[in-house]
Amino acid sequence: MDSEDETSLFAQEVADIKRLEKSEVYLGKKGSPVDFLPRQKAATIAQEADRNPLSQDYVEKVEPSDVLEYKRSGVQDGVFKRLRQGKYGIEARLDLHRHTVAQAREQVYQFADDCLRNDIRVAIIVHGKGDRTPDPDSRAMIKSYINKWLKDLDQVMAFHSAQRYHGGLGSVYVLFKKTEKARLEDWEKHQKR
Structure with a gap:
């Protein structure tokens, strides 16, 4: 088929097409306008429902090789030493590998709450060292937040980087306060006695 035949065939096909009367076309959705007020109220309620006090704001960075340690006043030195040496039985474990900061925030808060409700005294949180991250600014990010968040939780009495056989600098032992x-x-x- 040559181009002259194609042109005449095309002309035959479009011969019955009529021109649109309107020169403008509206591509928006039809229907009533959207009322955003219920959405705003739902977002506000969701924020208020989030009782999680752990902040995702600025965090003081720690290095992958840093040891994490913290002890509230009132924790006996012997108790802290045993925690540091990994001599307490670990009753619960939380692994945060491959979690975002937001996911880790939720998990840590829920984990601490669960430990308190279930009378768990000693737990371990595996956060990773964060030394394999290609971006130097995001190295040890979860570890840095763990260092901040555990200090912010009232139910945490002390924490310390774990012994090598429990994950070393990529894990932390956590001592929770006793329930009544x-x-x-x-x-x-x-x-x-």
Whole structure:
């Protein structure tokens, strides 16, 4: 088929097409305008429902090779030493590998809350060292936030980087405060002596 035949065939095909009366075409959605007020209220309620006090704002950076350690006043030196040496039985574990900061924030808050509710005294959080990140600005980011967040949680009494056999500088032992129930049980146990 030559180009003259193609042109005449095309002309035959479009011969019955009529011109549009409107010169403008509206591509927007039809229907009533969207009321954004309910959406704004829902977003506000969601923010208020987020009881998580852990902040994702500025964090003081720690290096992948830094040891994390913290002890509230009132924690006995012997207790902290045993925690640091990994001599307490680990009752719960949280692994934050491959988590974003936002995901880690949620997980840490929920984990701490669960530990307190279940009378867990010693746990381990595996955060990774953060030394394999290609971007130097985001190295040890989760580790840095763990260092900040654990200090911000009232239920955390102390924490320390783990022993090598528990993950070393990529993990942290966490000592949670005793619940009132556990405190009463300890008191009763010691009274029977």
